[in-house]
Amino acid sequence: MNVLVLGASRGIGLELARQYRAEGHKVTATARTPDGLGALEALGASALKLDVTDAASCAGLAWQIDGEAFDTVWLVAGVYGPRSSGLQAPTQAEFDAVMHTNVLAAMRLLPVVAEALAPGARIALLSSRMGSIGLRANANGWLYRASKAALNSLMKDAAIALEGRALCVSLHPGWVRTDMGGSGADIDVQHSARTLRATVAALGPAQTGSFLNHDGQPLSW
Ligand code: NDP
Numbered sequence: 001m002n003v004l005v006l007g008a009s010r011g012i013g014l015e016l017a018r019q020y021r022a023e024g025h026k027v028t029a030t031a032r033t034p035d036g037l038g039a040l041e042a043l044g045a046s047a048l049k050l051d052v053t054d055a056a057s058c059a060g061l062a063w064q065i066d067g068e069a070f071d072t073v074w075l076v077a078g079v080y081g082p083r084s085s086g087l088q089a090p091t092q093a094e095f096d097a098v099m100h101t102n103v104l105a106a107m108r109l110l111p112v113v114a115e116a117l118a119p120g121a122r123i124a125l126l127s128s129r130m131g132s133i134g135l136r137a138n139a140n141g142w143l144y145r146a147s148k149a150a151l152n153s154l155m156k157d158a159a160i161a162l163e164g165r166a167l168c169v170s171l172h173p174g175w176v177r178t179d180m181g182g183s184g185a186d187i188d189v190q191h192s193a194r195t196l197r198a199t200v201a202a203l204g205p206a207q208t209g210s211f212l213n214h215d216g217q218p219l220s221w
Helices: 011-022 034-042 055-064 092-113 142-161 189-201
Strands: 002-006 026-031 046-049 070-075 117-126 166-172 211-213
Touching (some): 002 011, 002 092, 011 189, 034 046, 055 092, 092 117, 117 142, 117 189, 142 166, 166 189
Parallel strands (some): 002 070, 070 117, 166 211
């Protein structure tokens, strides 16, 4: 299998790359720092430099992956932003950082990866159940929540635009012990990546355009 992981310097992205490499798959993965690129090279992945908030860097990915035919593409890069607990207005800089990383980047990268897909490819966007409006029980992190709700909207459009060419889903990885999830989170990164990979591998055409938990259970919008 030929796999692309966008945002793989650490956390869930790095673990996805590690697990695919451990099974002998061909992995191309991105990071924006020398340390991140080094970690990917150490796994035997082909490491590409990508800052998802940089328009030129996103455009440059197109020629770096020219000629590739990826079976599975993961868009993982994301930031949480301010740890707000109610109706606290973000600064312009906070808003831009979260929305550019979690939303605008997907709008730049989806058209690029759409040109480098194998027939029947799968595109998995790392969303969050915090983006669900129906499941919402508190207002913590409302900027992050809004960004993942917007990402889910983009996923649906990608699923429609790529129908017949690729399956596209949004996935909640669980509450995972990473830098973002923190040490008190529910599950470890190995478990999250394993179940995410199994869910994406098992996707059928009827599931394109859906929002799923890492174990494959549908989540409400
Ligand atoms: P981490 O904070 O551990 O890692 C975030 C990753 O995103 C890093 O590789 C980071 O790279 C990358 N990234 C951030 N900004 C950019 C950028 N501008 N350009 C390139 N890469 C960037 O997060 P997780 O691994 O926990 O999360 C991965 C995804 O899963 C995210 O989209 C997150 O929203 C989602 N998620 C995570 C949950 C959790 O409990 N952990 C729960 C629900 C969803 P760098 O090292 O260069 O900063």
